[in-house]
Amino acid sequence: MLKKERHNIIMRQINLHNRVLSSDLVELLNVSEDTIRRDLQELADDNLLTKVHGGALSKSYQSTFDDSKVYAKDAKIGIAKKTASLIKDGMVILTGGGTTVIELAKQLPQHLHATFITISPLVAVELAKYEKIEVILIGGLFAKNSQISYGGHVISQLADIRADLCLMGTSALHTADGVTDTDWEINQLKKAMIASSKKTAILCISEKLGITLRLKVAGLENISYLVTELDADDDILKAYQAKDLQII
Template identity: 75%
Template structure:
């Protein structure tokens, strides 16, 4: 059996059960423990899984109990604060989910009076704390991974909305590749959200810049505002500025 085949086999097991035991793999693949260990190490180096004593766990498994420690929280707060400038009294805003967006909802000025449509329950709960803000939660199937509603029902309801601004987090942004994502459902969702908004703003920590993922949501030109934690003039933003995106 080829190394590559072993690696694939291991990844299948991981995707299936979220875990593998070294000893099991030794039996199943009929090779020595060392080989398995080396395989696992290589898969770790490629960032595909997570090694622990006795075996390995899926990468996503790890994040399951870490909701207290939001990754790169400080940067996200900076972004969130900047983004509040975009919201004016009387606006109708369509807003997504994700940790950055959630941070954003905590940074809004108290007196703000606006209407928010959202697909994220957590965002809805946060926004409801503002007295003069009206919140509409768009219902549908609820995604365990991304913690937002999704599916046909959501899309069809989105099609009935006309918002002034669409605010969303992002998985990846690239000057040429535009806004991209890995999950098909989320991809559809973002497309629909953009389609029903006059303008759009993307909240994006810098490490997600200049990356392209599998599925394309929209070209860079469709984005009105880009909000990062970097300074407006930072060189890594120049490629976006050229494309007529407003940098915040």
């Protein structure tokens, strides 16, 4: 496989999942660890990703959030606008982080009167722009990579919450395997968030459908809504409708 082809595959994995492990790339591309290390360094030198120990992150994971770095931005804006229709006055909403949830925070109606609880400072900053929205930022250890609060203290606080709706992005969604991810700490957070909410909506671009990653977060029976950029009657979504998910 040519280097350019490898780089294209690596960037697709980064864009879809926001992070990638070197070990997974070695298996996916059937090359040595040294080759992957060089590829990631070259892509980092070109400012296309952020190289970290054991893998790489999307450039969207940075404190100075840059809209120009958001992958599939138009699709995520469409998802955000659809998701906003689920939120009603008086609701308590629990959110994760990620680019799709940040887009949602920008698309809410100005008159909305609700309480948002989030583990993401970036989401909190966007929500703070709304006069009638109360924002509660859950604090704990701070993940420099994904830029969210994590750890046992966060999970303990989540256990005391009973939210009306949890809004959560995902790295992968599969009809059989449900919601999966690659990061252990993120998985524990997502499990706690789902357990703390009456209903959960997964915000997911269609490219992430049909994918399974290493660690399971939840089965589809624990999810109420699936929000994508596709029309609700799109053929791709029929298998998810059969799982009793409400497609938005």
